[in-house]
Amino acid sequence: MPASPDFAARVYEVVARVPFGRVTTYGRIAAAVGDRRGARMVGWALMHALSERDLPCHRVVNRTGLLSGGWHFGHPDVMRGLLLAEGVPFKAAYQVDLEQCLWEPWADGERPLAPADEVDDLHGIALSEDR
DNA sequence: GCCTTGACGGCAA
DNA sequence: GTTGCCGCCAAGG
Numbered sequence: 428m429p430a431s432p433d434f435a436a437r438v439y440e441v442v443a444r445v446p447f448g449r450v451t452t453y454g455r456i457a458a459a460v461g462d463r464r465g466a467r468m469v470g471w472a473l474m475h476a477l478s479e480r481d482l483p484c485h486r487v488v489n490r491t492g493l494l495s496g497g498w499h500f501g502h503p504d505v506m507r508g509l510l511l512a513e514g515v516p517f518k519a520a521y522q523v524d525l526e527q528c529l530w531e532p533w534a535d536g537e538r539p540l541a542p543a544d545e546v547d548d549l550h551g552i553a554l555s556e557d558r
Numbered sequence: 559g560c561c562t563t564g565a566c567g568g569c570a571a
Numbered sequence: 572g573t574t575g576c577c578g579c580c581a582a583g584g
Binding site for chain 1: 568
């Protein structure tokens with residue numbers, strides 16, 4: 428059990444809110460829960476959630492869009508198939524096109540729990556990647 | 559009790 | 572533009 432169950436709960440909630448046909452990144456989730464540095468911890472929580480909760484963890488990729496956690500599904504091809512079934516465009520065999528399918532937790536009418544300065548920075552990044 | 563590894567991210571060379 | 576290194580938190584050996 429994680430030392431911060433609340434953190435894991437936040438992660439689960441955010442992942443559960445990821446719309447169909449969209450994906451998000453570990454960093455965005457970490458930022459959404461108020462801990463940008465917890466990107467790794469997010470992945471750890473998801474791995475544990477993979478066998479506990481019925482969350483669409485296949486919609487979570489790293490900042491490059493690479494299916495870094497594909498092997499945890501048995502094989503990256505499994506994760507790729509799930510994403511393709513949702514109409515998620517792929518930039519490569521095991522890399523999604525974040526330019527088209529990236530979804531941000533706070534883009535759903537919510538805002539990150541991070542300080543104003545960091546929020547502004549994140550917003551700038553979002554606009555830049557939102558194309 | 560210390561060291562290594564891990565579904566990551568950002569910055570520097 | 573690409574490749575590499577460091578940082579952060581937690582768990583397992």
